Each structure stands twice: as structure tokens, then as C-alpha cells.
Amino acid sequence: MSNESSTSKQIEELKRVSQTLAFNGTLSQYSHYSQHNNCDMRFAIYLPPHATGAGIEGKLENVPVIYWLSGLSCTDENFMQKAGALKMAAQLGIAIVAPDTSPRGEDVPDDPDKAYDFGLGAGFYLNATQPPFDRNYQMYDYILKELIPAVEASFAVSSKKAISGHSMGGHGALTIGLRNPEVFTSISAFSPICNPVECPWGIKAFTHYLGDNTDTWTMYDASHLIKKANIKTPILIDQGADDSFLKSELKPESLLKAALINDYTIQLNMRPGYDHSYYFISSFIEEHIVFHAQFLQAV
Numbered sequence: 104m105s106n107e108s109s110t111s112k113q114i115e116e117l118k119r120v121s122q123t124l125a126f127n128g129t130l131s132q133y134s135h136y137s138q139h140n141n142c143d144m145r146f147a148i149y150l151p152p153h154a155t156g157a158g159i160e161g162k163l164e165n166v167p168v169i170y171w172l173s174g175l176s177c178t179d180e181n182f183m184q185k186a187g188a189l190k191m192a193a194q195l196g197i198a199i200v201a202p203d204t205s206p207r208g209e210d211v212p213d214d215p216d217k218a219y220d221f222g223l224g225a226g227f228y229l230n231a232t233q234p235p236f237d238r239n240y241q242m243y244d245y246i247l248k249e250l251i252p253a254v255e256a257s258f259a260v261s262s263k264k265a266i267s268g269h270s271m272g273g274h275g276a277l278t279i280g281l282r283n284p285e286v287f288t289s290i291s292a293f294s295p296i297c298n299p300v301e302c303p304w305g306i307k308a309f310t311h312y313l314g315d316n317t318d319t320w321t322m323y324d325a326s327h328l329i330k331k332a333n334i335k336t337p338i339l340i341d342q343g344a345d346d347s348f349l350k351s352e353l354k355p356e357s358l359l360k361a362a363l364i365n366d367y368t369i370q371l372n373m374r375p376g377y378d379h380s381y382y383f384i385s386s387f388i389e390e391h392i393v394f395h396a397q398f399l400q401a402v
């Protein structure tokens with residue numbers, strides 16, 4: 104599989120929207136014009152002390168990055184505010200970048216009923232092919248060809264990176280990670296949508312973004328991609344056993360079954376009593392950061 108992260112379009116200027124100190128590192132929001140999504144996009148970035156000049160001998164140092172993809176109805180803010188990830192990121196010297204979950208703006212088409220599971224806040228990390236969504240909903244290319252190059256060109260971070268996410272963002276992390284094994288050292292997810300071509304959220308989104316030809320859907324379905332993966336990037340998944348979306352939407356058993364066919368070992372932790380919320384994510388996020396650190400910091 105090819106490295107799809109090369110950028111073909113110019114990196115637009117980043118404008119800082121906010122900045123605050125957390126655990127001696129900086130949490131900031133930036134906006135920039137996205138040529139792929141044809142609108143302004145916002146992302147959040149946490150730079151640990153090592154990357155902000157307070158590190159060893161006060162020098163700027165390159166630090167690896169975890170890209171976090173959020174779920175339905177989220178923005179760039181939910182993860183940074185609720186996951187409790189920043190302390191461990193500061194300790195281990197890892198940056199975290201959280202993009203928005205869709206294009207935004209008055210001209211960006213939305214779900215006609217403004218439902219939370221499609222349109223604004225629900226970009227599904229794919230490249231839409233169907234009008235009117237194809238003009239703006241190019242989240243797959245946005246992440247790989249615009250966000251990552253912009254981050255690497257603008258901040259004191261290294262090119263080592265991992266990808267993680269929640270629910271729709273777990274689907275994004277798995278599909279982008281599996282399709283780009285040369286780009287990401289490791290993949291992790293909380294409560295991911297594992298087989299979107301077989302669940303109501305995925306069928307609704309893929310029909311409108313990708314059209315009726317379901318053959319085109321499988322390149323955005325982790326349970327299909329994992330069967331064909333030649334390089335077996337390490338994968339960690341946490342799933343709440345009391346998650347109300349587990350049976351109808353998430354289907355981790357489909358991913359496990361498909362992985363088995365390809366001899367691909369993934370670590371799936373079923374967590375009794377936990378639901379779909381950020382309380383669940385915050386209970387285990389440090390384990391995910393430590394998991395990624397072992398690959399990001401390997402020499």
C-alpha cells in the first residue's frame with residue numbers, strides 16, 4: 104500500500120484562536136483554510152513541555168504526535184476538555200492533535216433534519232464522491248494531506264506519529280491507520296465503529312457521501328481493510344461492555360473475525376460496566392498513550 108500522506112496542495116497559514124497552559128505544556132486551537140474541504144477548519148494541539156521550550160536545557164525538541172479523531176457530534180474541543188490525556192502526554196513528551204469531525208460553515212451542506220449522525224459533526228473521515236457533499240466532505244485527504252503536513256511544518260514535532268479515536272473517530276483511526284501503515288506507528292480506538300457497511304450509522308453516511316455502489320464503501324470499513332493488510336500495525340481497542348451502541352453500531356466481533364482470517368492479532372479489551380461516554384475514555388486513555396509511546400519512542 105502506498106504512503107498517502109504526501110501533500111499536493113499548498114499548506115495554508117495557521118491562525119491561533121486560543122492558548123492556555125496545561126501541565127507546563129501548551130494547549131492551543133488553530134484555524135486554517137482547507138483546500139480539500141473548501142472551508143476554514145479548526146484543530147486543537149497539545150504540545151508537551153519538551154516541545155515548548157521548557158524541556159531539557161530549555162531547548163526545543165522534536166516530539167512524536169498522537170492524532171486523535173473524535174466521534175459524532177464532537178468538535179476539536181471534546182477530547183482535550185474531557186479525556187484527561189494531557190498529564191500523561193506531558194510526562195511522556197508526546198503531542199496530541201485533535202481535528203474537527205467535519206467541515207463547517209454556512210455553505211457546507213448538512214443533514215436535512217440536522218441529525219447528529221450525518222453532515223456537520225459527522226464527516227466519517229472519508230472523501231465524499233456524491234454532490235452536494237463532495238465539495239466539502241474530504242476529511243480523509245484533509246487529515247493526511249493537509250493537517251499532518253501543516254502540523255509537521257509548523258510545530259517542533261517529529262514525523263513519528265500514531266492515530267487514535269472514539270466511535271466514528273475510532274473508525275477513522277482504524278481505516279486511516281490500516282490504509283497507511285508506513286505513516287503511523289500504532290493505532291488505537293475506543294468503542295470504534297468496526298464494520299460501518301453493516302450498521303445504521305455507516306449505511307446512512309456512506310449512502311449519502313459515497314452513493315449506492317457499495318463496492319466503493321469497503322475502503323472505509325476496518326473489517327474489510329484488516330483482511331488485506333500486509334503490514335500489521337499494532338492495534339489496541341477498548342470497548343465498554345455496557346455501551347448502548349455496542350450491538351447495533353459498533354460490532355467489534357466483526358473486526359476480530361476478519362483479523363483472524365489474516366492472522367492479524369489485535370488487542371481488544373472488553374470493559375464490564377462501561378458505556379460510550381468520555382467517562383469511559385478518561386478511565387483508560389493513559390493506557391492508550393503508554394501503548395503508543397512504546398512505538399513512537401522506539402529508537
Ligand SMILES: N[C@@H](CCC(=O)N[C@@H](CS)C(=O)NCC(=O)O)C(=O)O
Pocket residue numbers: 173174175176177181185219269270271379380381
Ligand atoms: N448523545 C449524543 C450521541 C452522539 C454521541 O454519543 N457522541 C459521542 C461520540 S459517538 C460523543 O463523544 N459525544 C460528545 C461528548 O460526549 O462530549 C448526542 O446526541 O450528541
